[in-house]
Amino acid sequence: MTATPATTAAEQLSATTLLRFATAGSVDDGKSTLVGRLLHDSKSVLTDQLEAVEHASRSRGQEAPDLALLTDGLRAEREQGITIDVAYRYFATAQRRFILADTPGHVQYTRNMVTGASTAELTVILVDARNGVVEQTRRHAAIAALLRVPHVVLAVNKMDLVDYAEDVFARIAGEFTAYATDLGVPEVTAIPISALNGDNVVEVSAHMDWYGGPTVLEHLETVPASHDLTGCHARFPVQYVIRPQSADHPDYRGYAGQIAAGTFRVGEEVTVLPSGRTTKIAGIDLLGTPVDVAWTPQSVTLLLEDDIDISRGDLIAPASDAPAVTQNIKATVCHVADAPLTVGHRVLIKHATRTVKALVKEIPSRLTLDDLSQHPDPQQLVANDIGEVVLRTAEPLPVDDYADSRRTGSFLLIDPADGTTLSAGMAGNAFAAHAAPAADAAADDDGWDF
Incomplete structure (x- = not known):
């Protein structure tokens, strides 16, 4: 329908689709710079925000504005020059509205990516063209696959530092795509960029005429949004x-x-x-x-x-x-706490609006990111580990398979002593309930053996 003169800009904006996406990558790959460039070149930065960034950049001895400061808002982030917390930004173009989560790249804060990507329909994974695919790149790809993020963009950044070489881009794109495909990522789009100079972020690069694909913003504006859950299992x-x-x-x-x-x-x-x-x-x-x-x-x-x-x-x-109701849950978890998760660990499981006691009965395997092999029977998971767990809950839970429902197939494991989040879980096949061993029932009577 053709818009009439009475149609307001707000009405037109409300009719556009929404895309939730997250950025990820290793330290110093340029995630925050990419986000800043995206906001700046799409004219989504207010004048006072840009002035504040310019002032902060000058105080640090930089001649040009450091666009990474548009998202790195914590004092510790500015002092260390790294992203620590997940920074959310909201912006819009004529074609689409966006909710962006800029996640940390340091291995210590990998757990924060789980937060940022848990509701994303697309993840932008950055790679430094000089370093190629590194362990943290593989870890972020694995998390995107586990969280069932339907679209992944590989942004090969800092192409200006490798003379915009096509063969460098092709080698990195091929290696990453093969790895992501093995993980089960359904779609990978590779884009060569220079976030610092703006090449292929919003504007087409004049230095890479060998690349004929979309810019980052063009892809974000046109990729199918898959957040419509109205046709999913009703819950x-x-x-x-x-x-x-x-x-x-x-x-x-x-x-x-x-x-x-x-x-x-x-x-x-x-x-x-x-x-x-x-x-x-x-x-x-x-x-x-x-x-x-x-x-x-x-x-x-x-x-x-x-x-x-x-x-x-x-x-x-x-x-x-209706989903199956079970007290035995087999799932994949990303462990986010500093303290390890061990066999026999007593936890709380928060599923939707319900929180019940649970025991970690088994930890069958831990994922090895280098070759995607499973390390059997690790007995524990430490911070940033991804592994399989088997849980026994005190009360039955109606759990969906995460592949069928990201909302009711996910859960949190919580430390009952202090409320600390231990792990973020994605339910696999909830297997049929079986009787607990007699030794479990005969253990100490404190309400944790079931």
């Missing part, structure tokens, strides 16, 4: 039970929360998990207004036909498409 984690003490609504009982995925309709038959009780949706309230249908990521209140015992942490799903 509704209950956050709060609403029982207003009102004479107008004496029998009102609603279940409030955010739809994690899919669509719900009035009259639809649903199952409440883990109890397995079945009922129908009698009504849906959206911002206090009754509606016939609601979809992710709307926050709504569901009203059910039957009076069922439901509390925070329960999951409502279509009766014909």
Whole structure:
């Protein structure tokens, strides 16, 4: 439809699609500079922000503005010249809106990439053209594959320092693409850039006429966005039970929360998990207004036909498409805590809105990034390790396979002593429950043996 003169810029912007993407790469590969260049050249930087960067750059003895300072906002980041925290930036072009997560490159902060990429539809992995694919590059590719990020961009940066040589780019792109393909990454797009000079970031480079592909921004604007979860398995984690003490609504009982995925309709038959009780949706309230249908990521209140015992942490799903309920979970985790995760570790598992006790029963393997081999029976995972775990939960959980649902197939392992996040987990095949060994049941009676 042709826009009329009355159509506002805000209305046009709201009609554009949203892309969530993250940047990753090794230390000094130029991630923050790329992000700064992207924001600067797409004219997404306010005048006062640019003036602040110019002032900070001059105070450090730099003649040109250091665009990395647009995202490196912590004092420690500026002093050390490295990214430590995940920096989020929001910007837009005429074609698309963007939420960008600039993640750290130092191996010590690899865990932060899990945070930045967990909701991303695309990851930009930077490589220094002088160094090629290094261990941290492989680690970031592995995390992108584990998190099921559908699109990966390999940005071969600092091409100006290798005389914009095509053979250097081709060698790095070939090596990375082969590695990512072995990991199961569905799509890799390689782009040669110089973030410092702006080559192929927003504007086409005049130094690499041998490259005929898109610039970074062109690719970001045109890649299919895959964040639409309305057609996925419908899942509704209950956050709060609403029982207003009102004479107008004496029998009102609603279940409030955010739809994690899919669509719900009035009259639809649903199952409440883990109890397995079945009922129908009698009504849906959206911002206090009754509606016939609601979809992710709307926050709504569901009203059910039957009076069922439901509390925070329960999951409502279509009766014909409910996830399996299990106390035994096999999963892949990225360990993020300084303290190791060991066999026999007592943890809390936070899945959607439910948190229960769990035991680490096994650690079958740890991923070796050099050749993608599995190191069997490592007994523990240390910070930044990626490995398989088998968990036994105190209560049954309705867990999806992560390949089917990134929202209800993911979880956190938490230290029950101090609330520290230990690992970020992606559920694999939840295998059938089996009886715990007699020795487990006979252990100390402190509520942790189940």
